[in-house]
Amino acid sequence: MSNGQEKARQNLVGFQRWAATQTDEDFEQIVHRGQLNRGELAKAIGIGKSALRQNPAIKDALETLEQGLRERGVLPPLTQEASVQRSQPKRYDPTVNQKALESRRLSALEQENIELKARVATLEAKLKRYGELSEVLTEFGVAPDA
Known part of the structure; x- marks a missing residue:
């Protein structure tokens, strides 16, 4: 039996391995509403969608990945409104x-x-x-x- 921290590290390693094996074309196939489709991403990695939201390390790695994809033109740039919404918590x-x-x-x-x-x-x-x-x-x- 593994504890939560160990599982979180395993999920992060799984995410990093998955991200390293993908091409820009692969990422383009799972774009939904200007970001990577979280459900498809979770299925591909073999983790739950909740891990993408709750694991801070995966959350940061995903944000960094999406930012890199935006810089390469795979994802559309964030609008000013979306940037403000991301920095503020939901009411x-x-x-x-x-x-x-x-x-x-x-x-x-x-x-x-x-x-x-x-x-x-x-x-x-x-x-x-x-x-x-x-x-x-x-x-x-x-x-x-x-």
């Missing part, structure tokens, strides 16, 4: 979970509303038909039971 939005719950509830309510409208239309059609039947029976002198 925590406490309303995200509430918005997701409200969105799911809204969808369920809209679906129920559509179903109820269809049921009301069906019942109104039946009521109209039975109302006409009641009028005919009343005209013939047969009073329907209420």
Whole structure:
């Protein structure tokens, strides 16, 4: 059994070996939204995507690799806005979970509303038909039971 630090070193070595064997054309095939596709990269190395985000050594090595690829023209240059976003931590939005719950509830309510409208239309059609039947029976002198 290996501990976490040993596993982290093994993952870093795996990343470095993988990066050393790739050509610019190989990197171009896994570019997604101006950076290397993290999922494809993790699969190729044989590690989890979380290691790319949580292992500081891999994170730094990946950032250095992407910067080198930008300088060689394999990756597009970072825009000013993207550079600022990378240097600042993401703001925590406490309303995200509430918005997701409200969105799911809204969808369920809209679906129920559509179903109820269809049921009301069906019942109104039946009521109209039975109302006409009641009028005919009343005209013939047969009073329907209420």
